[in-house]
Amino acid sequence: xxxxxxxxxxxxxxxxxxxxxxxxxxxxxxxxxxxxxxxxxxxxxxxxxxxxxxxxxxxxxxxxxxxxxxxxxxxxxxxxxxxxxxxxxxxxxxxxxxxxxxxxxxxxxxxxxxx
Amino acid sequence: xxxxxxxxxxxxxxxxxxxxxxxxxxxxxxxxxxxxxxxxxxxxxxxxxxxxxxxxxxxxxxxxxxxxxxxxxxxxxxxxxxxxxxxxxxxxxxxxxxxxxxxxxxxxxx
Numbered sequence: 756x757x758x759x760x761x762x763x764x765x766x767x768x769x770x771x772x773x774x775x776x777x778x779x780x781x782x783x784x785x786x787x788x789x790x791x792x793x794x795x796x797x798x799x800x801x802x803x804x805x806x807x808x809x810x811x812x813x814x815x816x817x818x819x820x821x822x823x824x825x826x827x828x829x830x831x832x833x834x835x836x837x838x839x840x841x842x843x844x845x846x847x848x849x850x851x852x853x854x855x856x857x858x859x860x861x862x863x864x865x866x867x868x869x870x
Numbered sequence: 871x872x873x874x875x876x877x878x879x880x881x882x883x884x885x886x887x888x889x890x891x892x893x894x895x896x897x898x899x900x901x902x903x904x905x906x907x908x909x910x911x912x913x914x915x916x917x918x919x920x921x922x923x924x925x926x927x928x929x930x931x932x933x934x935x936x937x938x939x940x941x942x943x944x945x946x947x948x949x950x951x952x953x954x955x956x957x958x959x960x961x962x963x964x965x966x967x968x969x970x971x972x973x974x975x976x977x978x979x980x
């Protein structure tokens with residue numbers, strides 16, 4: 756079945772340093788989504804990437820979707836303590852009508868930010 | 871809007887007991903999902919539904935059952951609880967963009 760691998764599993768940074776997490780799928784994706792889960796909380800949707808080579812920015816967060824639509828990355832510039840949490844990528848195989856919005860989640864990257 | 875709500879927040883079960891995890895959404899979303907989250911393992915899809923009366927298995931359905939009699943509600947039933955079902959359970963719903971998650975139910979089976 757489809758697999759989505761995410762690295763690294765853990766990342767410890769000093770406040771102000773940059774952070775990147777990478778996501779790779781075993782199959783070509785229709786789209787990839789990113790979620791953030793604060794400690795003790797629930798996943799919260801951040802963004803969806805659909806097009807090959809797409810790059811989107813949200814303030815200090817930059818999301819990329821690979822040309823082959825099999826890999827993605829999330830980069831945070833100048834981390835802050837509020838960035839602490841687990842970041843998940845989630846891949847969707849077919850378009851909404853065929854995959855029913857089902858996602859395959861990566862294992863997540865746990866980000867710790869030291870002040 | 872309350873979004874996606876789940877009850878209970880916490881539950882301890884004995885081996886062999888049964889329970890129902892409740893999930894409701896007030897966003898009129900057709901698609902709903904149940905996940906379990908184990909430490910370091912991401913989220914695994916248990917069951918999903920594309921509308922009232924329509925459900926299907928996800929990646930890890932064994933030991934669980936679901937029903938969807940209304941658009942709003944999507945309960946998850948655990949029969950004969952086992953220690954392997956100790957986990958955090960999340961319900962989610964979606965329409966066009968992204969999935970909206972409930973606060974989760976932390977279940978321990980002893």
